[in-house]
Amino acid sequence: MNDIFERLATVFEERKNADPEHSYVANLYQAGQDKILKKLGEEAIETILAAKSKQQDAIIHETADLWFHSLVMLADCGLRPEQVLKELDRRFGLSGLEEKANRSKDNDDG
Template sequence: MSAIDRLAATIEARKGADPETSWTAKLLSKGPEKCAEKFGEEAVEAIIEAVKGDREKLISEAADSLYHLLVMLAARDVTLSDVEAELDRREGRSGIEEKASRK
C-alpha cells in the first residue's frame, strides 16, 4: 500500500471522528465547500513554490495539496479508487484527444 493509499484510508476512517480531536474530521465537518476552499489555498501555495523554485517548499506544499485534495474528494464521497479508475480509462490516450472528447 502506497503512502497516498494509506492517507486516503486514514481520511476515510476520520469521517466519523470527533472534530475536536481530528483535523480531518474538523475539515469534513465544515462541508465540501470549505474542503474545496482549503484545497484551492494549498494548490495556490504549491504553485507559488513551483514558480519560486524552492524544491523543498514545493515538496511540502505538494504534500499539503494532495492531503487536501483527498479530503475534498472524501467530502463528496469520491474515493481514490474512483480517480484511479478514471486515470486507467485515460491511459494510452493522447492528452489532446482526451480533451477533445470532453466537448
C-alpha cells in the same frame, strides 16, 4: 509507498466518526464542504507559488498539502482515490491532443 492514498482514504473514512477537537480531518468535515474547497483552492495557489519560486522542498511540501486536501475532498464527496487512479489508468497512452481533437469532432457531430 504507492498505497499511501489508500491508507489515507481509510483513515479519512474513520475520521467521519472522530472528534473534531482531536482530528484535523474531522475538523474539516465538521466545517463543511465550503471550508474543504477553500483549503483546496489555497493549497493550489500555494503550490503554484512554490513552483514559481523553483524551491524544490517548497514544491514537494505544497504539492503534498494539495494532494492531501484533494483526498479529503474526495472522501467528503464519498469517493475513493482508486476511482481517480482508475480514470488516469484508462487515459494512459491516450495523447491529450488526440483526446482533445476527438472531443471537438464529437461536438461538431452533435
